[in-house]
Amino acid sequence: MRLDVRHLDLVLTIAEAGSLRRAAARLHLTQPAVTAQLKRIEQHLGGELFVRLPDGMLPTRAGALFVRDAARIRVDLAGLTHTARRALQDDAEAPVRVGGVPAQQFSLLIKALGALLPARGTTSRTVRRTDTISALLASCELDVAVLRRFPGTALTLPSGVAHRVLLTEPIFVGVSLGHRLAAAGRIALGDLADDDWVMPHPDDSGMNDYVADTCRRTGFEQRVAHVTDEAHVAFSLTAAGDAVCVLYPLGSARESLATLTLTGDPLFRELVLAWRTDSPVVPVVDVLCAHIAKGYLALVEDDDVYAQWWRRGGAESALP
Incomplete structure (x- = not known):
């Protein structure tokens, strides 16, 4: 007893x-x-x-x-x-806790949650490392997050976390307005074989290795001359004519650069939505993704270069 x-x-x-x-x-x-x-x-x-x-x-x-x-x-x-x-x-009654990489889908996610769960509100934090986001999801510090996944790098999430690909997003390149290819609009990746590059510090996303491997398969070794995690520094170095930088198709403060799309779209990333299966977003996941997609398409239309890429058939590979 x-x-x-x-x-x-x-x-x-x-x-x-x-x-x-x-x-x-x-x-x-x-x-x-x-x-x-x-x-x-x-x-x-x-x-x-x-x-x-x-x-x-x-x-x-x-x-x-x-x-x-x-x-x-x-x-x-x-x-x-x-x-x-x-x-x-x-x-x-607590706010929905949002985290993830500082991509457009991050702000679109917060906006969509405000429309779908207005009584809850949101709190958010941007986090670049995938393993940190996974740990925050596992420890219930986050309810939902936006992550990036590059080809060749596995996305490992903890138990109790579901995920869905939101979009396959192309990666463009930026050059100075005085660069020899600035007016080309669309080039082959191999056309940049003799250029220096500016890249972020390597992290667990695998982006740096992916870009370097893609250049190698194209027939040249990528020559990284500058490393910075600050976008404005990368843009300034590129605008000065010292390097080529990778560009995600949507972004601000790029007026001093010429944006070039790449033939065959050899560089891309997946944007992934991940959420705890016991979080308040579970009942609205489908509608949430639809809201994010609608908001993203509106941003595409506001960007001339991306809109042209999208209409040229890019939507077929971008949308899940």
Whole structure:
């Protein structure tokens, strides 16, 4: 036998009622049932908790100590219940926690959640490393996130996390306005074999290796001359004519660059939506993805270079 909450309640009720008959009435049990349960508790403890008197029950010294501690435990249990219920209520009303790479889909996701779950609100953080996003999803610090996946790099997500490809996005290149190919519009990747490149620091996305391997398969070794994670620095170096930079098709502050698309679209990435299967976004995932797609298409139409690529057949490879 092991003492549990029911046993504590029975002993406390007997002590409060002062008799087995009144305790049985309060517990909605028969008096013989209360008597039998009390005997089992006392046998388990090794002695009597009450002195049986003609007019009722009186706690023994051991019984008084038992009643004192049982009352404290019951209060602690009530506090535990209140704390857990309040925490669950807070979780049910908490903002949706969003994370991910600083891609257009990130801001579109937040906007879509505001439309679909307006009462919840959102909090967000941008995170570049895939392993960090996975850890935050696993630890419930994030409910939903946007990740990137490059060919040749596996996307490993924790259990309890589902995912869906939002878009396969082409990667363009940027050159200075005075570059020999600036007016070409569309070039072959091999046309840049003699140029220096500016690239971000390598990370666990595998982007740097992917670009280098693609250049190698094209027939040349990529020559990285500048490394920076700051887009404005990369754009400034490129605009000065010192390097070629990779460009995602949507972005701002690129007026000083010529954007070139690549024949055959040899460079691309997947944007992936990942969400906890116990998060508040689960019931609206399909509509959420539709909202993001609609918002993304509107951005495509506002960018001349990307819109031309899209209409030239790019949509067939971009949309899942």
